[in-house]
Amino acid sequence: MRKDVYVYDLAGRLLAEQFPQWAGLPLTLLDPAGSDHVIFRLGADMAVRLPRGDWAAGQAEKEHRWLPLLAPGLPLALPVPLGLGKPSPETGYPWNWSVARWLDGTVPDAGTLDGPGRTRLRSVAYQLAGFLTALHHLPPANALLPGPHPDLVGESLHARDAGTRSAIAATADVFDAPAMTAAWDAALGAPPWSGQPLWFHGDFHTGNLLAGPDGRLSAVIDFGGLGLGDPACDLTIAYTLLGADARAAFRTARATDDATWARGLGWALSTGLNAYTTYAATHPLVAARTTRQVTQALTEFRRTA
Structure with a gap:
């Protein structure tokens, strides 16, 4: 069959x-x-x-x-x-x-949004910041549903170290391996999250967003990675959809400190490399999206290093 x-x-x-x-x-x-x-x-x-x-x-x-x-x-x-x-x-x-x-909409495209004046992409950046602000300020899990919630325990950035370094080596002919290594070391060396555990989406990238005909975001989908902890993993969206100008607006709107920003860049680099090494050879769309994700992360690292 x-x-x-x-x-x-x-x-x-x-x-x-x-x-x-x-x-x-x-x-x-x-x-x-x-x-x-x-x-x-x-x-x-x-x-x-x-x-x-x-x-x-x-x-x-x-x-x-x-x-x-x-x-x-x-x-x-x-x-x-x-x-x-x-x-x-x-x-x-x-x-x-x-x-x-069912939720209507199309996956937003950075190339379509990043037009003259980049006003639409900046508008999307503010929407993203507003969504994450609302998500991160929701009541803790026990206030919504009493009891232990092991399904909400997320993966740590340090747990991805071996896999990320392996992916850096495997893609050295595609991306700048020394820059990736330096960016990854900086992410692992950043101070850890010390605040209260916050809700995070866990897989917050372009493919899990929907937008209407006007380009404004309408929905967020695929919450399989939902959890509580360090919100830095959700900053991946700054590299999968936003360019430098919109990314700066997004960071300002989120009031993101340097350590969280560095860890977020590490999440973007690690998840982008993982998807690239797993799917890019057979999925052209994944190859394009993850290439953008990794190169945007490296651009940001070079700008802020």
Whole structure:
């Protein structure tokens, strides 16, 4: 059976088994979707997300638990879940999956936004800063839902050291390896976050944003990396979408201190290199986006070093 036929059949059978009220609605496969999920549009106003592997298996349950609690306090729309699907012995599908509200919009493009006067990109920079300010100031997890929350413990920047240095070596013929090493060392050497743990998106890059026809942001999606801790990881967006001028406006609007900014640059470098070494050879769009991410991070490092 062809892969596309198989995933349509799987999604249809899961819906019929667990959400029969939606089983008769048309399914439209999004291609490409993402590295973590196969995504369908379900009818006019819903989406079905099926994890591709065990690395994404906990995301549906996390989003189902937290997004309805966080969404009312945020200035952009979120894909609030409508139903949490369960593993299905009947179909052999082993992970939780989800049905969520469909959000219209297109992924913003830096080249389109960064036009004459760059006013649209600066406007987006202020929207991004406003969203992160609102996210980081939401009540702590225990105030929203009592109990231990191990699913919100994020990865540390230092835990990425070996993988990042390996990626620097692997891409030395593409990017400036000495500059990457210096930028990475500076990020690891920056003082750690000493404030209260703050909410972070955890994968805050261009591909997880939606914009309307006017270029203004309308939604933030894919909260599988949601957590509490150092908010520096969310500064990755400053390198995946913003240029130097808009990035400066974004930093000022966020009132970001030097240490957090340095750690954020490290997150941008590390995640960009990881995606580049994993996907760039077979995905031209990923290659273009991650090349921009890494080169923007190096540009910023050279400017501030």
